[in-house]
Amino acid sequence: MRPTASALLALAGQSYAGLIRMGCSQLNIQRIDPLVTPGVAPSPHMHQLIGGNSLNITMDPSNHDLPSLSMCTSCQAVDDFSNYWTALAPLGFEGQTGGMTVYYMTGQLADLNQTNKATAFKPGFRMFVGDINARTLEEALPYRQLTFTCLEEMSTRWPETKYLPTKPCPAGIMANVRFPTCWDGVNLDSPNHMDHVSYPESGTFESQGPCPSTHPVRLPQLMYEVVFDTKPFNDPADWPEDGSQPFVWSFSDKTGYGTHGDYVFGWKDDALQKIIDERCYVDCKTMKTQSIEQMKACTLEPQVVEDIDGCKSRSQIVPHRDPVVVPQLN
Template identity: 35%
Template sequence: MKHLSIAATAAILAQNVAGQAMLRFACSQLVVDRVDPIVNPGMLYTPIFTRLWSTCTSCSFVEDLSNYWTAVMFFKNKEGQYQRVPQVGNGGPQGKLINNGGLDVYYIPSGKTTAFAKGFRMIAGDAGNTQDSAVDKSNICHRCWTSTNEDQFIGGAPCSGSDTVAIPKSPTCKMIRQTIIFPACWDGKNLDSVDHKTHVAYGTGGFGGASGGGNCPTSHPVKLPQVMFELMWNVTEFSDQGLWPSDGSDPFIYSMDLGGSAAHGDYVFGWKDDTLQRAMDQGCNLNHDCAGAGLHYQAPELYNACTIPQQAPEEVDGWLQGLPMGGSIVKV
């Protein structure tokens, strides 16, 4: 009965996420680069990240100039060589999103929701964490996607059911879906904090996961849109276990040379004017034009064309003799 209860709860969560009004849109890969303006501002050759911001926007909405960063996943073969795992767009109940690498971004409102203020930034997860037990699976998780079709929905709501903190290592995985859910409660005063975390908090109650953020504690009473990243890593070409490390070590790691426990995301607010607040108030949905909020969807060929050159030039594609993190950190 316990397993039936868990399955039923996951199904309810999936229906709630699919049915509620929220922004869900694609952001294409702007550049793969070893810079991290939040954790290591002004430095080059930090652990490699996918960066999604510039003076143009690589996202579906013209008005969104926010910064989105995530670590990059690599496959390690038995020879000790590395290759960056390709990314694909996501499907699911709300329809397929088209992006060139990158990720899918969600803004999920719940009740009275206050949009982020100019200059706001935060981090979800810990790039140096090595313990799966230190991570709340309802906030950061991975799912083994057993279908080669990203439109064929696998499992329940994000970070539920059999999802794991660790990166799955099974030859049955054709893709790995990574989910990063940010805190949705703010202290109402600080746009940032020393650790980029303590000015925000996760809510309590509710289902957790992608449910809008739960109830905010008195220390962080302001309800924010719940920001969620989803990334689809296509591991199909690496499913042959004959390629995997013979010592039993993990074949999939992030660019910090760590596993799923170190998965994390960076967020810097950058929406134009008050468009995000109006989008939350108007109940704008998915990646469609929303006249009441002044949101304008742009075609994939337009946002895919927004790219910038590397600030820390180096090879990041093809087979590499080591992770691209061996150079000294250089002060700009």
């Protein structure tokens, strides 16, 4: 499955020594969070769940072999049984069911002869980025590469803002979730799922910012592009008269500063490291792929049954009961 023209336009003017890009479809939508609130069912808010279909409510951290537990993956790379989850997003770039576009950027911007090598995540590796309670720019600044893009069209990638867009967006709103790219080299996780990783000491991964001495191992930059279909609310007459924007996350964030993402590594054997070492650009010879239809066929039965207004209902089929306070982003 080759990238579309619009996907390549999204990276116009940028050159990477290595760029893995793939679409991922939804496994399902339900109210669980096996990283932040493992075992809690239902969890405080709903997620779209993506990747290997071994994902479950608890995700035992002692079991590192996700490939052996999964029967399929909803991502393009057939060796990727990792799990990715974010707030619910109904749009997919290339025909997948909801989901997101996932990037592993393995080389810095505009340096095709770069010698710095990214080290693939290790079995058992997990991380979280963001602060669900952030409501100010100051609180969101530690997560300096969590942003939004107001899509004029699906190929729009600039400008980015830390806050939710303050004007109608013709093609929807995209959340850009970039994870830290430096690892302490020891811990596969940490109590808050963040302390074992770090952003570069200065600059960004793309500008070849150095890793701090406490986190010396350079990781690929993992990035999610998640599109929210806000087009039904593009009539300016539907927007507040005071000039504020009308959207709110289901965890009561009207600013967008609380955006976040979760990741559990699960690539098979050394498949990811081989792709990284190839230093390919999108069309990676060492990445085995599957079709969109095969991605969409990989699903997961919901594990949470909720009592809503006296009716037993699986959370997969009622995504709009809690996430939407019109209009609302989950």
